[in-house]
Amino acid sequence: MDQKMFFLFVGYTFIWALIFWYTLRLDKRQSQVAEELELLKKSLNGKL
């Protein structure tokens, strides 16, 4: 592989890996928070 092509490949791999990682991080945060909220709401309904 040509050296410049290699650097282009590394650059783009980093960009999309970081974006993909951040998307997964948001997914995880969202599902954790949504689960906690659901449990709290159920607990609240159980107490009423």
Next chain:
Amino acid sequence: MTKTKGLEQLFAWLTFAAVTIAMYLVFDAPMEKTMKEVQKIFYFHVASAWIGMFAFFVVFVCSILYLVTKQGKWDIIAYTSAELGVIFTTIVLVTGPIWARPIWGTWWTWDIRLTTTLIMWFLYLAYGKVRASLGEEEKRARYAAVFGILAFADVPIVFFAIRWWNAMMHPGAVISTKGIALAPAMKPAFFFSLAAFTLLYLYFLLRSVKIEIMRAEIKAIKDNLLG
């Protein structure tokens, strides 16, 4: 709720489509004569830089709005935007040296643009640390807002650095009073990359703000249960 979820999914698909089209346009764009293939890092490197600075501008505005109105929503938008600004600026600081190495023969120089961008990145990392170090909610929001306003002082310096000073290595401004310093055939890829990354920033911001609103709801329910 279903309508909101539908709109969210539509926005997600729109963002994905924009990013895919941007990638196609970038690889379809003509190759620069001297730098050849590696020059194509430029499209997302510059887009990330502009979006990073825009994200920090949003932090600045929302920090002011928080101090004036004391409404929590401005604090939420400020710190979610700060996190995104750090992500996009990280892309700039990593892709820049990757591009530079085969062209300049070095990973890094203490060029004014590079140095001020690195300072900007550290400032907004510190913003996150300031927030994390303070337990009390109102104090945390207030200190972070003040920090968010002061830290913004570096952003115009980063933007104007290559216009005010003779940059050692970093290329000049793409858009200036002299026009757009880009071959006509490269403009569609450039502007579409910028649009795609803008959509990506907005998509991440909306999702992050939604998560923080749910967290605030959880806190409100817990406070209600306890008191």
